[in-house]
Amino acid sequence: MWNSPARRVAGALVRCRATGRRFCRLLAAGCLGLGLVFPAYADNWQAPLYDEGLPSHLVAVDKHRQSFLFFERKSPLRLKYTFPCTTGQVPGDKQVVNDKRTPEGIYFVEYKIASGLDFAEYGGVAYTLNYPNPVDRLRGKTGHGIWIHSKGFGIFPRDTRGCVAIGLQDIDTVGPRLVPGTAVVLAHAVDENNVPQRDDGTARYLRHRMQQWSDAWAARSEKMFDFYDGPAYSKATEDFGRFRQNKQRLFKMLSFIKIINRDIHVLQGPGYWVTWSEQFYTASNLSTEGVRRLYWQKDKQGEFRIVGMEWTPRDMGMLAEFKQGKLIAQALPVLSDSGEGPTRPALDMPESAADEKAAGTAAAAADGEKERLLAADALVPRNRPTRITGEVNWGSGATLDTLRPDERELSLTGDETAAQAETPQEKAAPAQAMSQTVAAGEAQATATVATPAVQEPATPPPPPALELTPVLRQELSTRVSAWLSAFTDRTQRPEALENAYYDSGRFNKVKGLPRGSSLAQERRERQRLLRSPWLRVYPGQQDWSVDGQTAVCRLPLLFVGRQGLEEGVRELWWQRGEGDAFRLVASRWTPGRQGLATVYLEAASGEASAMLERWRAAWEKADLDAYVDCYTADAVQQGRRGARFLRQQKQNLWQRVTPTLVQLSGMRFSLDRRGLRADMMQVYADSKGMSDRGTKTLLLEYDGADWRIAREDWVAEPPARQP
Structure with missing residues (x-):
């Protein structure tokens, strides 16, 4: 038995694995000796913190020691909190999606997720980071969803899929300080005893x-x-x-x-x-x-x-x-060290030098x-009211300026500029004297004919720029809401939608406005969205600005359908058309996270909770029809597939024994690619005195009318040991 062929094969495999490990070590040593460098999963980066330009507070994570450090700048930077933490299950710097590594580098808190999280996995609260940052993308790194969070039932070393987790009490302590924009240093090692170091310049x-x-x-x-x-x-x-x-x-x-x-x-x-x-x-x-x-x-x-x-x-x-x-x-x-101030x-x-001379002359004259015009002067507000326009780029193609490419000068029109440049002599239109002619052979008196100069017809002044008054804002907001309803209405024909809301002749052709989607692209985009058997739309807050005669709306949107979630910003450019109604002259869609998934999760969680209460009550009452109605037609329940087989199994069971107690508690919802995931504690008892308790996990899908259970998994708690 001990010398069987299977035993000999197993021994050979073990020796091969050992030999392979030694070969890999020798190969790596040889490559280093030759100056060859392979891309490593971990650089074992030692994070330095210098005494120049430090923020008022920051987080540093020592992955090697599994330590979470929170620093405050109190002349100099000092350590305020030290907590044990857990990072990725695999050591090293994150490279690709699902490699279970925690990245190394400089990151920043984006926003807080305070609901809809699995308690055991995340502790109920999480702070998202901007991984991958631009340098990560430059290096070809992939993945997403690197958070700072907690764990519902304690933390253990290297126990996450790439996030940083700390204890429940610890995140309650430091969480209020993790405001958006907080710098987070993720490193193999951080020496808090050598913070801050002296800057080398x-x-x-x-x-x-x-x-x-x-x-x-x-x-x-x-x-x-x-x-x-x-x-x-x-x-x-x-x-x-x-x-x-x-x-x-x-x-x-x-x-x-x-x-x-x-x-x-x-x-x-x-x-x-x-x-x-x-x-x-x-x-x-x-x-x-x-x-x-x-x-x-x-x-x-x-x-x-x-x-x-x-x-x-x-x-x-x-x-x-x-x-x-x-x-x-x-x-x-x-x-x-010259001693000169800033x-x-x-x-x-x-x-150029010529421009510098001209600029100096102009400055001396005024x-x-x-x-x-000094950059550090206190700014004097303009008479025209201004507003902040949003620009969202959480990990998606940021642009340098806060202006969109189509935004143009509003404070001074071209006619006003030309008028200011004219001199008094240029403003006077002199009449040009023409030569006098005498009609020979006629008995008329000689007359002097003065022919005035032919002048170009005066260019009518442009209409005044739009002003974003409350009345205009309400009109535009109503127009956008009506367009969005029609855009997602399956009964609205494309030609009716375009006739009502689009300026077909000028759409995507107005000079000075960005080239966005064409009308054909708009139709295809709408058709793609409506291919889903159901579609739910969650709009964010409309952000309005005006550019001359154009009103610009930036509208965050979340579309939820059978295919999943699609989130981004729709930019809409409106101008008045025939009948004085605003019509679309340009449109552009930019995918990217806008924080609306949390809004959707809250709304969907309430709907799903109501369905699960009906499911629980039907189960407890042994109401077979109401119970089976809570499942999809192809639902999977502990090895059984299809609502027909679920019905048959429950019908046979409830003829012998009926439930007396179904209790659900600690329900947590999280987003899933197919819908929602619900985790909860379940206590069950029946008419024969049998009872159990454990964790129930449900995958819920939306069918356009209600949520239904697509998959059901059950893990019973082990019985308590007798003393």
């Missing part, structure tokens, strides 16, 4: 580099593009050529741009750096504020270039300070104009 240099980039942007200068690594930026963020063209077009249209950075921070990641700041942007047509993040890497010449960028709109009170004239730019420490660059940075 790189961190300070990059803070100045971000300010110089902002100055070039505000100056509408071509020098701004020198800050980018074009090929890397195209791979990590968006097509650099298209980005550059849009910027150059805006530079020509806008009469001024002004940017103020408040609190420029900097952290070093594995092979890259991140700078970020609270940023206020104002131009001749809008003002907006948010958090700007730049990702830097060295190019072949050793110069730091921008390879990635993220923008998060957020209300931080900067607009209010702007309106009060109190918004001041941050003064950075000088880079050299200078405030003018917004109209000249492009009293006080130069001081008004």
